[in-house]
Amino acid sequence: MSRMGYESLPDTGAVAGPISKTDDEPANSGDRFYRLPATPVTTISASKSGLTLDLHSLWTYRELLYFLIWRDIKVRYKQTLLGATWAIIQPLIMMIIFTVFFSKLARLPTEGIPSALFYYAGFSLWSFFSNAISNGANSLIGNANLITKIYFPRLIIPSAAVLAGLIDFAIASILFVPLLFYYHISITWRFLLIVPLSILITTLALGMGILFSALNARYRDVRYALPFLLQVWMFISPVIYPSSLVPQEWRWLFILNPLTGIIESYRASLFGLAVNWWGLGLSVVFTLLVLLFSAYSFRRMERSFAEVI
Amino acid sequence: MRPIIKVDNLCKQYRINSLDQSHLRYDTLRETMATAVRQSLTRFTGNGHSASETLWALKNISFEVKPGEVMGIIGPNGAGKSTLLKILSRIVEPSSGYIELYGQAGSLLEIGTGFHPDLTGRENIYLNGAVLGMSRREINSKFDEIVAFAGIERFLETAIKRYSSGMYVRLAFAVAAHLNPEILIIDEVLAVGDSDFQKKCFDKMGEVIRSGRTILLVTHSMDMVLKLCEHAILIKGGEIQKMGPAEDVVNYYYSISDPTAPL
Numbered sequence: 001m002s003r004m005g006y007e008s009l010p011d012t013g014a015v016a017g018p019i020s021k022t023d024d025e026p027a028n029s030g031d032r033f034y035r036l037p038a039t040p041v042t043t044i045s046a047s048k049s050g051l052t053l054d055l056h057s058l059w060t061y062r063e064l065l066y067f068l069i070w071r072d073i074k075v076r077y078k079q080t081l082l083g084a085t086w087a088i089i090q091p092l093i094m095m096i097i098f099t100v101f102f103s104k105l106a107r108l109p110t111e112g113i114p115s116a117l118f119y120y121a122g123f124s125l126w127s128f129f130s131n132a133i134s135n136g137a138n139s140l141i142g143n144a145n146l147i148t149k150i151y152f153p154r155l156i157i158p159s160a161a162v163l164a165g166l167i168d169f170a171i172a173s174i175l176f177v178p179l180l181f182y183y184h185i186s187i188t189w190r191f192l193l194i195v196p197l198s199i200l201i202t203t204l205a206l207g208m209g210i211l212f213s214a215l216n217a218r219y220r221d222v223r224y225a226l227p228f229l230l231q232v233w234m235f236i237s238p239v240i241y242p243s244s245l246v247p248q249e250w251r252w253l254f255i256l257n258p259l260t261g262i263i264e265s266y267r268a269s270l271f272g273l274a275v276n277w278w279g280l281g282l283s284v285v286f287t288l289l290v291l292l293f294s295a296y297s298f299r300r301m302e303r304s305f306a307e308v309i
Numbered sequence: 310m311r312p313i314i315k316v317d318n319l320c321k322q323y324r325i326n327s328l329d330q331s332h333l334r335y336d337t338l339r340e341t342m343a344t345a346v347r348q349s350l351t352r353f354t355g356n357g358h359s360a361s362e363t364l365w366a367l368k369n370i371s372f373e374v375k376p377g378e379v380m381g382i383i384g385p386n387g388a389g390k391s392t393l394l395k396i397l398s399r400i401v402e403p404s405s406g407y408i409e410l411y412g413q414a415g416s417l418l419e420i421g422t423g424f425h426p427d428l429t430g431r432e433n434i435y436l437n438g439a440v441l442g443m444s445r446r447e448i449n450s451k452f453d454e455i456v457a458f459a460g461i462e463r464f465l466e467t468a469i470k471r472y473s474s475g476m477y478v479r480l481a482f483a484v485a486a487h488l489n490p491e492i493l494i495i496d497e498v499l500a501v502g503d504s505d506f507q508k509k510c511f512d513k514m515g516e517v518i519r520s521g522r523t524i525l526l527v528t529h530s531m532d533m534v535l536k537l538c539e540h541a542i543l544i545k546g547g548e549i550q551k552m553g554p555a556e557d558v559v560n561y562y563y564s565i566s567d568p569t570a571p572l
Binding site: 036037040041042043044045046047063064067070071074075078079145146147148149150151152303304306307 | 311313315376395396397398399400401402403404405406407408409410411412413414416418419422423425427428432435436439440441442444445468
């Protein structure tokens with residue numbers, strides 16, 4: 001029962017009143033007392049080296065995950081005049097800046113896609129990704145009061161921070177409707193691909209957010225280093241330029257970045273271009289590896305969070 | 310009767326003033342790397358052991374609590390009471406020993422945990438309830454009761470950063486008081502607000518106790534221990550000094566404490 005630090009039996013639901021079977025309980029104890037189960041509901045001991053992801057306890061606490069996502073969304077645009085419109089304004093302004101300076105002045109190619117569309121697709125995806133990672137990375141520190149006072153699977157905190165960003169991404173994506181219409185882009189079956197692609201980039205953001213949040217809990221350096229890292233990551237991904245601009249001999253390195261396949265496929269599916277399935281497959285594999293690695297690292301570090309944060 | 314809480318040989322060790330301190334305090338990567346280098350050097354040059362000083366926050370703590378019992382935990386500041394509660398609440402891990410809990414446990418180490426200042430009273434009731442382990446259905450069914458208990462009906466849609474501090478603690482206590490696990494672990498969160506509300510809190514506690522729930526209560530108020538608890542544990546220096554009927558333990562505590570110091 002105590003192979004791991006903490007283990008719980010399945011949640012008994014709303015735990016009011018007597019449940020489960022009696023053992024050696026005196027017969028006259030009546031309903032006043034809760035009747036003891038035969039085995040402990042919870043065993044607490046020092047954790048051994050063997051670690052599992054403990055997906056079961058995550059499932060038990062899914063309602064808390066929901067509430068934390070809901071809180072993050074509710075709080076985000078409190079006391080702002082424009083509210084959720086900010087989710088559109090940010091990538092829109094980036095789109096305008098890049099269309100004017102990079103496309104019109106610097107004449108950077110956009111692979112035949114109207115430059116406004118090219119940049120908006122890149123930036124709406126990128127700003128979701130980078131915001132999700134930085135919110136995720138700061139989430140444990142921001143919720144230190146919860147971590148030092150209440151028990152729950154800690155993975156919930158960075159997960160909620162990352163997932164809360166999806167709503168902004170969805171709002172920003174609404175602008176594609178008028179944009180595609182205005183530029184007379186016909187919608188193909190590939191358009192459906194944006195759903196699995198969104199799940200894929202969310203998974204990647206989840207992996208990175210989880211990893212950085214755990215590192216940040218111990219080393220506050222992460223908070224300062226992360227903006228640079230994200231900046232570099234943007235420049236090595238096809239956010240503001242197409243991958244065709246990358247010299248052939250460097251293409252293999254470029255495609256090792258899991259974001260490359262995702263962004264390229266995302267544009268391809270929106271604008272009805274050919275999808276590089278091989279590159280996308282590589283992204284899927286890397287993304288899953290990142291998530292698995294992060295989740296295990298997180299579980300290793302989480303036992304000391306309450307003490308180091 | 311079998312115990313609902315069984316604590317066996319529980320120990321918690323902290324390292325202080327050691328080269329390995331990096332594991333306890335947040336710090337920078339640079340320091341950790343420097344420490345790692347230094348440590349591997351001492352491993353070659355020294356006797357292998359760094360000058361680490363250990364602190365036993367808890368040492369060989371064993372006790373049992375019967376279902377429906379209200380157990381008081383007393384002791385001077387720094388005795389290890391809070392560490393014990395944190396281990397029982399699964400917030401920190403013990404160094405050795407184990408605990409078995411034969412029921413769902415809920416802990417109140419602080420009221421208002423998870424309150425967000427920008428959210429309204431209504432929103433915070435749901436958030437705080439969820440954080441404390443209540444399901445949405447459970448909160449829904451107790452919502453009116455919580456609001457009435459806190460007496461904040463008129464301010465439900467107001468952000469709680471605009472609440473007076475009295476309203477804030479009343480709301481926080483109200484949510485906490487409606488928590489419903491079999492085992493309740495409480496750290497001095499009682500008696501908040503003005504005297505009227507304090508009485509209400511005390512009555513509510515009595516109600517909770519009479520409902521047959523098992524309670525572990527850490528407090529500095531001997532009065533409260535004598536009034537609410539059947540049994541008590543005195544912890545000092547991380548070890549159990551005395552355990553038994555509340556009155557005996559409190560009297561013993563008085564006898565070993567400095568009589569001039571306020572309790």
